[in-house]
Amino acid sequence: MKAIVYKQFGNADVLQTIEEAKPVIQSNEVLIKVKAFSINPMDWKIRKGEMKLMSGSKFPKHTGADFSGIVEEVGSSVTGLQKGDEVFGTVKNTMKDGASAEYLAVTPATLWKKPADISFTQAASIPIVGAAAATALEKMGKISSQSTILVNGATGGFGMFLLQLLKQQNAQVSAVAGSNTLKYAKEWGADTLIDYSKVNVLTQKNKYDIVIDLSGKMGYKNAKQIMNASALFINPTPKPIEIPLSLFKNLFTRKKHVIVLSAPSQKNMELLLDAIRNGLQVEINKVFPLESFKEAYQYAEKGGFAGKVVVEFN
Known part of the structure; x- marks a missing residue:
């Protein structure tokens, strides 16, 4: 599978795509076929080495923290989810893992069902x-x-x-x-x-x-x-x-x-999903295809726009 990684700290130019093995899930995990991941300021702060006390300095590193996708496989001890469910969530460790891959192994604790009336790009923009x-x-x-x-x-x-x-x-x-x-x-x-x-x-x-x-x-x-x-x-x-x-x-x-130190939780996701049901808008400023991932990060880091920037898998 394709994944975006970097092998040294730096600007968006250090990002590259590589081929990796598809994750093998544990009994308490779910395999997700990723549809989109969003870009957050935390991504480039980690990539530039500004948060190495928490992220560590071991390479290669993946990028991205929140995503949306479709359940591909469910671990034997997981309940409440099944193959084909449309979901969104975060990687297990937002400082060390990355969402920018075609498949992800995650736990249900950081996964929520996508509302039918929002897109995968919108859902990927919610968690962080x-x-x-x-x-x-x-x-x-x-x-x-x-x-x-x-x-x-x-x-x-x-x-x-x-x-x-x-x-x-x-x-x-x-x-x-x-x-x-x-x-x-x-x-x-x-x-x-x-x-x-x-x-x-x-x-x-x-x-x-x-x-x-x-x-x-x-x-x-x-x-x-x-x-x-x-x-x-x-x-x-x-x-x-x-x-x-x-x-x-x-x-x-x-x-x-x-x-404010935050992480997605059941409590705040329920609050957000309820707000979305009551009309909260999720504005996507621009969607980039995977092959334009460097351009996506450069655009996001420059700022000056409203809403979120998302990278989409074809």
Whole structure:
């Protein structure tokens, strides 16, 4: 089978396709014929060596974490799934395994049945950023129609899910994005649109109960300028040092720095699937065929678009 791997850290040019043996499943696993996998910022952070403490430095490495496909074979101890089921999910270890192969062996714990009314490309886009959005929502605590929330970098895959989940909570949401993607922020439920190329959100007079930085560029220190007295700064892209540091500093300040570390779970997938049944949109910006995988990663890393980028197997 074909699989995408890399044998050294670097940019998208280090990616290559190789032939590998089709996985042989264990009794507690399911074999999936992959239809599509999505691209997430985590993919290139791992590939560039920025997360080697968690991903390790053993090569070759596979890329990709979430996928959709069709059940090809079911292990003898697996229940609730059968050959032919349309599913989506993640690889067992998102830091070390990869979804960019024609076949995958996974456990049912990281697998969910695909809703009939969404495509394989849409389903492949849900797990990683969807789980992150659901976890961020949980970290925000009780939200009401009076809650004022700023989402910085609001129109990527993460923002797509988060804005729509916040809309379902009736929160007052301000979205910061580029001029070419603000229309999506409005469509996804933002009440106020802020074009970062024209307005520096840090110099405006508005204050917020919650600030979440999806771009990874604002930082808690800057965000404090636009936070209310007992506000939360939600950080889904922390530097390693920020994790223990935030816990210590939160003991001495009312403006809390909240770290979001997420993984797909039964709880957050049920929340997302329920939201999809209630009209949540999964926007696919562009679909690339497998043979254009390098172009797909280069396009995704450049950014500046709304929604998700997906690679599709023919």
